[in-house]
Structure formats: structure tokens, C-alpha cells
Amino acid sequence: MSNHVHTAGIIPIANLKCDYEFAYPDVLMPVEDSFTAIQKSVYECAMAGCNTIWIVANNDLAPIVRKVIGDWVYDPVYYERFFTKFYADHRREVPIYYAPIHPKDRQRRDSYGWSILHGVNTAFVTSYRISKWIIPQNYYVSFPMSIFDVKSIREYRRNISTTKNNFFIRYDNKTAKDGEFLSFTLKGEDFKACRNKINKTTTREYLPPSQDQQYPSQKLPLEERWSARSFSLAEVLSQVSTKSAEYCDIDWYYDISTWDGYREYMSSDNLLEIPKKELTLPRTHVNIPYNA
Numbered sequence: 001m002s003n004h005v006h007t008a009g010i011i012p013i014a015n016l017k018c019d020y021e022f023a024y025p026d027v028l029m030p031v032e033d034s035f036t037a038i039q040k041s042v043y044e045c046a047m048a049g050c051n052t053i054w055i056v057a058n059n060d061l062a063p064i065v066r067k068v069i070g071d072w073v074y075d076p077v078y079y080e081r082f083f084t085k086f087y088a089d090h091r092r093e094v095p096i097y098y099a100p101i102h103p104k105d106r107q108r109r110d111s112y113g114w115s116i117l118h119g120v121n122t123a124f125v126t127s128y129r130i131s132k133w134i135i136p137q138n139y140y141v142s143f144p145m146s147i148f149d150v151k152s153i154r155e156y157r158r159n160i161s162t163t164k165n166n167f168f169i170r171y172d173n174k175t176a177k178d179g180e181f182l183s184f185t186l187k188g189e190d191f192k193a194c195r196n197k198i199n200k201t202t203t204r205e206y207l208p209p210s211q212d213q214q215y216p217s218q219k220l221p222l223e224e225r226w227s228a229r230s231f232s233l234a235e236v237l238s239q240v241s242t243k244s245a246e247y248c249d250i251d252w253y254y255d256i257s258t259w260d261g262y263r264e265y266m267s268s269d270n271l272l273e274i275p276k277k278e279l280t281l282p283r284t285h286v287n288i289p290y291n292a
Helices: 037-047 062-069 112-130 150-160 188-201 259-266
Strands: 007-012 030-032 052-056 072-074 093-099 138-141 167-170 184-186 246-249
Touching: 007 037, 007 112, 030 037, 037 052, 037 062, 037 072, 037 093, 037 150, 052 062, 052 112, 062 093, 093 112, 112 138, 112 188, 150 167, 150 246, 184 188
Parallel strands: 007 052, 007 138, 052 093, 167 246
Antiparallel strands: 072 093, 138 184, 167 184
16 A cells, blocks of 8 residues: 555635735745745645645636646755756656635635644645545645745655644744634645634525424524635634644744735845745646547
8 A cells, every 4th residue: 555645735715815916826925036925825835845836726716826836846855956867758747736715615614724624624625526536635735825934844844744743834833723814734634623623613595494494484684694705714723733733833923914014024034945946936837639
């Protein structure tokens, strides 16, 4: 039996809320010269050893992001292995997929945290329909509006791909479970626990039926229906296991979903190291011509 572990990278974009408004999507904010926030997350997932990358974006945003990102990227660890003969033949491609939020969840459960769970579910279901042998056992979540030294996770690449324990990026003793945009991993059991918690705690369209009623009949006010829409990231991820978890403590981190956070990062000395241009180019698959 193969020991290969399929780690799926999840990048949530749908329902991302930032406190500034521009004519272009927030995830296209530049974080370095010719290097955007979404490119940072894709590069991070590839650096973490993800075998596939799933970007959760609705149809209004996905075409724009795909224009910048493309359909696949190179694994930066295997791009230039000079100690290997004919290293170019050993380069690994990481496919990128785009997953919109399901219509039945929109305006009901689609908080920003739900985008993570939807990405996990989409990666699992899609892989399962192809073959049980490619089902992800591990999910690595990267937030586009989180800035830290991405290359620092290179040494944790093997730990990230483990099927035993979860992995958390930690800054100032806080993680994603505290509502911070800090990368982490979760397993299928964590996904189920988080989804069940949301479904149990959210309000719905109707009040629960009384003891003498068989079916609900009284509707809630509009503003009180489907409270899961406004669940915070910490609430959504409250059931992610931290038992025997491994942590990567980082020296600096900025949340650029706020204008103040973005200004603080851009004025700091803690800048990202831009990867090689070949690792961030938008690459697409060539269409095979077909003659009827």
C-alpha cells in the first residue's frame, strides 16, 4: 500500500470582507513588486507541498483570478534541484481548481469560514468521484490577506503532510482558531465536526415547532434568519482539533484585510521575498484541436 499522502491546498476567497474598496478584487492587492496577495497564497500552498490547490471563488471573481493565476503552478522545491541530473525532468506541476459556493448555501451559511469548509468538501467529493486512491487525507488552508515569511514553512513541509496531527502557523500565541488569518491544516474529521456545529447552532427560516405542533409554522424576522452567514472565523473553526498539534511560531505577521494593516506592512522592513517569475506566471492547459 502506498504511503503517499494527498494534501489539498484550500484558498478561501468567497465572502472575504476587507475594509477598503477598490475597482479590482481585494486579493489582487500588491504585496510586493508584481506580486499579489492571491499569488502569495498559491505560492505558499505549493511551498507547503500541496498536491492540488482549490481556490474557493464564486463565478463573478473566479475568471479574474484565473487570468492572474492560471490552471497550474510549479512546485518551487522541485523547480531547480541542481544536484539532480536533468533536474528539469523532475519538476512537479500542481494543478489549480476553482470552486464556487453552492447556490443552496448562499445567503444561508456562506460566511468566510464556510468558504474553507466548502473547499474541503469540493476537493473530497471531486477526488472521490475520480478514484478513491486520490482522495485528500489532509487540507492546508492559506489566507490571501495574511502576510508572513512564506519560505519559513519550507522546513515544515513533511510535518504539514502528516495524516496524524494538525499543523498551525502561530503568531503572538494566536492561530486561525482565534480568528487570525494564519495558515493551518485540518482533516476530514475536523471538517465534519465544524460543519455539524454550524448546522446545529445556526438559525433557520422558521422557529422550531412547539410541543403541540408537528411542523414549524412561525417564521423568524429576516434579520434573524440563517445566523451562520455572520459566523466569525473563530466560530467556524472552533471544532478543529489541536490535540498533539504542531506549531510553527513566526517572527512577524500582518493582516492586510484592513487598510491600517496594509499600511503597517508596506511601511515595515518585513517584506516578502519575491519568488522566481517562472513560479508565478499564469499557466494554462493547451486546448487540443478537434476535427469532426
